[in-house]
Amino acid sequence: MLETARYEAGRRVRGSVVLSIAVSCYSGFIIWYFTVLEGVAIEDVFEDLPPALLEAFGVQDLATIEGFLGAQIYNFVWLLGLGLYFAYVAGGTIANDIESERMDLLLSFPISRSRLIAEKCLSLFVPLVVVNVVVGTVIYLFASFVGESIDPLHLLLVHLLSLPYLLVCVGIGLVCSVVADRAAIAERAAVGVVFVLYLVESVVGGADEYDWIQYFSPTHYYEPTPLLIDGTYDLIDSGILLVSFVGLLLLSQILFHRRDI
Template sequence: MFETARYEWERRFRGTVVIAVGMTILTGFFVWYFSVLDTESLQRMATSLPPAMLEAFGIETIATIEGFLAVEVYNFLWVLGLGLYFAYTAGGLIAGDIERNRMDLLASFPVSRSRLLFDKYGSLLPPIVVFNVAVGLVVYGSVAAIGESIDPIHLLLVHALSIPYLLACAAIGTVFTVLLDRADTAKRGAVGLVFALFLLDSVTANAERLGWVGNLSPTQYYDPSEILVDGTYALTDSGVLLTITVVLLLSSQTIFKRRDI
């Protein structure tokens, strides 16, 4: 069981390690950079920014290590960067094999299309876990190294609750990968939609009549700033993200089973 998932994970293992190392180095740099900043001046500058920009990057405060990391690492690198990465990667799961004429061979094996799709999607879970564990440990250790402190429970939650969000982004890419035959087109479509949803949530956040539109975006249900700075979170939001993921995967399964390849 899970031979395809294991094979796909082994294929991207080296890339996962390289990305994880790069993110830990970048995160360590941000933590060190905070130790040499004039945080009061930085906070005054941040509060002068337009409300839409404050909302887009989840800026509550950058005068504390929690607020600074929420902005520089989690709202930018995690929500936007990794969200786009997993949407892009998932966009090539099936379309890439179709484009390279490998799908006929895979379809000839005694494995159903549904199993093949779920195994390929499942191969994205190990990188999600690796990124969360690696960066979480580096954040905690480097913050202690500069003489600051961060609540370990809040840090654990900001990483654990990011998993449903990243799975939802990957599920968006999965829909594109079963709809389109060209991997580049599917990847660009997935990235474009995730980014558009991010902007939609940011733009409509302060609009009274259009606030409901932001509910269409996965970013509406994962706010690192609230978790890390305020320690507030809602498990129902993670439930919504998991529901979105399941619905998108079942839709992808139906499309993939019915399409002619």
Template sequence: MLEFARYYGRRRVKGSVAMTAGFTVLVGLYVWMYPTVSEGVDLDEYVQSFPPALRQAFGIEALGTIEGFLAAELYAFGWVLLLGIYFAYAAASLVADDVDRGRMDMLLSLPVSRSKVLLEKFASVLVPLALVNVVTPVVVSLALLGIDESISVADLVAVHALSVPYLLVAAAVGLLASVVFDRASVAQRVAAGGFFGLFLLDSVTAETDLAWLGSLSPSRYYDPTAILVSSEWDLQGAGVLLAATVVLLLASRAYWQRKDIA
């Protein structure tokens, strides 16, 4: 059971550790910077000079608090944008890479279904998803102790737990691109560019007559600033993201089962 998930999951361990280490460094940098940038400066007044679209895009609110600072600098940028694009890009090679390199015919010659291959390959992205969301909050908590700051443990856990549906949608977008395009490089560019485009769609249409278009973007349903600054946990939004993940997986499965890879 789950042979492919275990195999491809093990292959992701090294990259997952490297990615998590990178975010650990980023956490340390932001926490170390906070006392310096907040000292003697009214960051909240400074924020008001930013364009509304920029404040909306990166959740810039209450920068004068450690919660608002981390929400804007680490989570709105690191999780919503960078990790979202990373998971879309990484998942875009799940199928397309084997097709591109001519390995998929051999894989499907085994007594396994296409659905099993597809879904267990997708399951392998849970390795980096789990690692970065388990390690980072611990690092954040320890780093804050070094500057005599604290943050609600419940909100910190929530901002990571609620990021899981968001990142799963990003990976599902990548998977759909992976089954549609045979060249891995094309699938990766389409997935990363498409996910970034959805992020921009939500940002530029906010507070306009076209704000309804932003409902197509996953970023509309995951707001780390609301979680950390206002303790508002959007469980309904998480449900929407999980439902979108299922829809994208079913669409990918349906397309993959009918696709000719000869």
């Protein structure tokens, strides 16, 4: 059972470790930089920016470590950086095997196409869990080391509730992976879709006449800065993201069933 998932998960361990180390190092630098800026009116730098850009940058109470981390790490590294990363990785899951003709061998075994996609998707939980656990732990410990206090429950919620958002990015990548003929096209398409959706929420969604369009972006349903500062969250938003992920996963399975390999 789950032989494909175990095999694919094993292949992702090294990349998960490298990703976690890279994000942890950047997070450590940001925390150190916050201590260097102590006493500096950071918010004055952003006061002339339009409200839409302030919202896009996640600028909220930069005088606190929570607000600074929200703007410098979670609104870019998590929302944009990791969103693009998981969309890109998921975009190559099926398309790579089709392009290399490895898919013919996989489908010769007693495994359905739906199960194959599900198990490949399941293997992506390795980097999803590893990066959240490792980076979250590093941020909390390093902040404590430099004398800053972060509510551990708020930090836990930031990482836990990021999973539904990142899963939606994975779902977008899977749909692109079963549609495109080449892995490079699928990966770029997935990255492009996630990036456009990020811009839709961050820029276009700030205009009153286009306010409705923000509901199509997954970033609308995950706001890490207020969650990190005061623990504000809505489980309905997480539920919407999970339903969206399931819908994208089912769509990728349907499209893969209809595709001629």
